[in-house]
Amino acid sequence: MTSFTLKPVGWRPRLTPIRAETATPAELAALEACPPAQRSGAYARTLAHDPGSLGERGALFSIVMYAKGGLPTADREYATAVVSMVNGCVYCTSVHARRFVDATGKPEAMQAVFDGGFSAETDPRRAAISAFTEAMTRDPQAMTAAELAPLRAAGLDDLEVLDLIHSIAMFANANRLMLSLGDPLVPK
Amino acid sequence: MSPDTDLIEEILGLAPGSPLALLRAQRPEARQHAQGAFRELLRPGDPGGVSLAERAALALRVALREGDPVLAGRFRALVDAADPAIVAAEDLAGPAGDGRLAVLFRHADILATDPAGCGQAEIAALTALGLTPRDIVAITQLVSFVPYQIRLLAGLRLLQQEQAA
Numbered sequence: 001m002t003s004f005t006l007k008p009v010g011w012r013p014r015l016t017p018i019r020a021e022t023a024t025p026a027e028l029a030a031l032e033a034c035p036p037a038q039r040s041g042a043y044a045r046t047l048a049h050d051p052g053s054l055g056e057r058g059a060l061f062s063i064v065m066y067a068k069g070g071l072p073t074a075d076r077e078y079a080t081a082v083v084s085m086v087n088g089c090v091y092c093t094s095v096h097a098r099r100f101v102d103a104t105g106k107p108e109a110m111q112a113v114f115d116g117g118f119s120a121e122t123d124p125r126r127a128a129i130s131a132f133t134e135a136m137t138r139d140p141q142a143m144t145a146a147e148l149a150p151l152r153a154a155g156l157d158d159l160e161v162l163d164l165i166h167s168i169a170m171f172a173n174a175n176r177l178m179l180s181l182g183d184p185l186v187p188k
Numbered sequence: 189m190s191p192d193t194d195l196i197e198e199i200l201g202l203a204p205g206s207p208l209a210l211l212r213a214q215r216p217e218a219r220q221h222a223q224g225a226f227r228e229l230l231r232p233g234d235p236g237g238v239s240l241a242e243r244a245a246l247a248l249r250v251a252l253r254e255g256d257p258v259l260a261g262r263f264r265a266l267v268d269a270a271d272p273a274i275v276a277a278e279d280l281a282g283p284a285g286d287g288r289l290a291v292l293f294r295h296a297d298i299l300a301t302d303p304a305g306c307g308q309a310e311i312a313a314l315t316a317l318g319l320t321p322r323d324i325v326a327i328t329q330l331v332s333f334v335p336y337q338i339r340l341l342a343g344l345r346l347l348q349q350e351q352a353a
Contacts, residue, residue: 014311015321049321052232053329056224063217070214088304140342141255145349158211158347165343166218169336176299176332180306181325 003186004085004114006107009094010185011178017045026051034058035066046181061174064166071156071163074103078126079164081110082118082133083171091184092175128154129164136168194223196337199258200344207351208344222340229330230266237323240266243330245273245289246296250334252280253300259337288317296331 018027020040030051031039035058038044047054065076077100084092097110112120118130128150135143151161178184196202196219202209212219230243238246244266251260264274276282276289280297283290291313298306314324 014308015324047325047329050236050325050329052228053225053326053333056221056228057329057333060218060221060225063215063221067215067218136339136342140339143342143346145346145353148346148350159214161343161347162211162215165340166215169339169343172335172339173332176303176306176335177328179303180295180299180310180328180332183308 003090004093004097005090005186006097006101006110006114007094007187008098009091009187011041011043011091011182012185013042013046013182015046015049015181017042018048019045023048024051030055030058033062035062043178043182047177057173061170064163064170067163070159071167072103074100075125075129075160076163076167077103079129079133079167080171080174082113082130083137083168084175085113086134086137087171087175087179089175089179089184090186091178091182092171096171125154125156128156132164133168136165137172194219195226195262196222196340196344199262199341200348208347211347212344222336225329225333226337229326229333230263232326236326237319238327239273241268241271241273242289242292243326245271245277246292246327246331247334248274249277249280249293249296250300250331251338252278253297254335254338256338256341259334259341286313291317292327295327299328299331300335 020028023031027048031044031048031054033055034044044054044058047057065080077096081093081096081100084096100110101107109123109126112122113130118134121127121130132147132151135147148161151164156164197209197212200208202212230247231240235243244263248260248263251263267274273289277293283293295306295310295314298310311324314327319327
């Protein structure tokens, strides 16, 4: 897992993004529904070619990642970094690993997983989250209710489990968009 | 499907007021925008260069690849099951060649099973079909959204099993 990094990674689109100056009202409205930090980026402006799907999908992304209450931010960011590692999305891994570090102040915890894999996670709550997240990312149909037990043992309530499922599902989506519509630009 | 129907709740048979329906009601926007994305991708008012039958066929293809026959059945039921795109989507071994459906399904197959394997060549192949950037983004959003639905359904089924135990 050595290609993953906590350094910022760039992203180069494979289609020419929409430009704000020449965007249609529908394209601008769809960009407005995205999280503020994403609106002006190449990724959102690439997705803006299809405003209908960007508007709904951007709003879904915002609520899944930033809804109040439920699963703490650090856990959502950790889970989405795990999904991104399983799917091989270096860009998304960098973004969400850094947000995990921002929320926890623990770069060494993330780096340990980059270096040693998910089995290197020593925190019981994060270990339960990463096991569930990896299984659901790789083969959701093979899972059984028994795989919820470690999450329950780690203290996750129903809303936290729902938020975790939403986060995992969202990055099954996000990684595929990032990986297909552009290339990561990894720092030397 | 009526405008108030939620695809996920319909598939899971969630009655209003059931524990899982009440849990989902704590995240109303997630429910609303997942249904909205489904509508915009599968049933858009203006489908552009990708027909409603082709959209249903692409979603069907991903659901079959991801092993969810119930969700696959919902996509199949959106259009005429005898439509050539639907018929072709059912055969996971095909189609070969560089025809339109072959290229579309290869894009869906790669994104479903090996998303990191998608490169510039796959996007160029879509462009070579005469698809616009809007069409390519719509197709990519569509085949990337079904994996969201697949995992949401899988996770909610686990919670259903847990409650039933």
